[in-house]
Amino acid sequence: MSLLSFEPNRTVDFIGLGRLCIDLNANEIHRPMEETRTFTKYVGGSPANITIAMARLGMKTGFIGRVSDDQHGRFITGYLEKEGIDTSSVITDRSGSVTGLAFTEILSPTECSILMYRDNVADFKLEPGDVSEDYIKSAKSILISGTALAKSPSREAAFKAIELARKHNVVVFFDIDYRPYSWTTREEAGVYCGLVAEKSDVILGGREEFDLMEAVHGPLQHNDQATAQKWFSHHAQIVLVKHGGDGSVAFTKDGRVLTGRTFPANVVKTFGAGDSFAGAFIYGIMHGWEVDRSQEFGSASASIVVSSHSCSDAMPTVEQIQAIIDANPAK
Ligand SMILES: Nc1ncnc2c1ncn2[C@@H]1O[C@H](COP(=O)(O)OP(=O)(O)OP(=O)(O)O)[C@@H](O)[C@H]1O
Numbered sequence: 038m039s040l041l042s043f044e045p046n047r048t049v050d051f052i053g054l055g056r057l058c059i060d061l062n063a064n065e066i067h068r069p070m071e072e073t074r075t076f077t078k079y080v081g082g083s084p085a086n087i088t089i090a091m092a093r094l095g096m097k098t099g100f101i102g103r104v105s106d107d108q109h110g111r112f113i114t115g116y117l118e119k120e121g122i123d124t125s126s127v128i129t130d131r132s133g134s135v136t137g138l139a140f141t142e143i144l145s146p147t148e149c150s151i152l153m154y155r156d157n158v159a160d161f162k163l164e165p166g167d168v169s170e171d172y173i174k175s176a177k178s179i180l181i182s183g184t185a186l187a188k189s190p191s192r193e194a195a196f197k198a199i200e201l202a203r204k205h206n207v208v209v210f211f212d213i214d215y216r217p218y219s220w221t222t223r224e225e226a227g228v229y230c231g232l233v234a235e236k237s238d239v240i241l242g243g244r245e246e247f248d249l250m251e252a253v254h255g256p257l258q259h260n261d262q263a264t265a266q267k268w269f270s271h272h273a274q275i276v277l278v279k280h281g282g283d284g285s286v287a288f289t290k291d292g293r294v295l296t297g298r299t300f301p302a303n304v305v306k307t308f309g310a311g312d313s314f315a316g317a318f319i320y321g322i323m324h325g326w327e328v329d330r331s332q333e334f335g336s337a338s339a340s341i342v343v344s345s346h347s348c349s350d351a352m353p354t355v356e357q358i359q360a361i362i363d364a365n366p367a368k
Pocket residue numbers: 243279280281282283284285297298299300301302304307308309310311312314335336337339340343
């Protein structure tokens with residue numbers, strides 16, 4: 038019995054909301070960024086990556102966000118359109134804002150860091166007026182990423198989108214996506230992410246991201262099962278806790294606990310695992326797959342993206358993911 042019901046007669050399967058940025062991934066890997074001379078430019082931003090993942094998997098997708106009024110903003114919008122993502126709610130911000138830049142440093146396959154330039158970014162200029170009720174009610178699902186809650190008016194736009202989603206039976210996926218550089222304090226992040234988690238149908242996050250919310254919306258459990266029960270007392274039907282190379286654990290409101298395995302990877306960089314996992318996991322859930330099959334699909338996708346230099350460009354197709362699964366049958 039499916040835990041979630043997606044409205045059948047909707048023109049859009051999935052809408053992402055939040056940051057549209059640019060990743061500048063160091064080409065000279067295995068050295069500090071001080072020694073890096075060249076970077077490769079990709080579209081980035083966690084919700085953008087996840088939406089691109091969904092589009093690459095053949096889903097009808099759209100995005101609600103703002104881009105800067107410059108070459109970077111046009112690059113991002115053009116890329117989304119080439120991927121078949123509807124950009125009718127991607128707005129060019131004309132306040133002089135800039136595009137968020139993520140400079141990534143790849144010291145080793147397991148030591149990666151991101152240097153974020155996010156002053157005056159366009160994505161935080163998203164306004165409640167940019168969120169169209171007609172657009173929201175045209176969708177089966179919407180993704181809210183936690184960082185969209187870090188600054189106003191983006192915060193209010195995200196809350197408006199959630200209220201409209203609830204009103205029109207649009208399934209709300211919440212990726213906690215805690216990025217310290219965008220928040221004033223951890224407590225602030227905990228407050229707002231917790232308020233969104235209370236309204237969400239599916240919550241994805243790492244252990245420390247759930248701890249962040251529980252520090253405010255207490256009690257602190259450091260226990261995945263207890264964490265899931267907490268959010269089931271609100272709206273959640275699925276709580277998924279990501280554990281990096283150790284896989285993931287999914288909890289369903291009807292009492293199931295499902296462990297997601299990982300797949301072998303020639304790891305180039307660790308980041309991008311969460312976004313690729315989320316895109317393929319959500320794909321599975323939206324196709325009515327069992328949660329554990331969706332976890333497996335997400336993990337296989339992540340193994341491809343962590344083995345790649347990029348995040349968005351590397352998001353795989355259904356066939357590519359299935360090939361990983363077929364080559365690594367469960368024991
Ligand atoms: N080194 C790895 N090799 C193979 N699969 C991995 C690896 N790291 C993560 N994964 C897969 O990706 C999923 C999500 O990874 P993780 O828990 O690191 O998410 P995250 O912290 O959100 O990632 P990100 O670094 O993109 O923010 C894991 O549950 C696992 O299935």
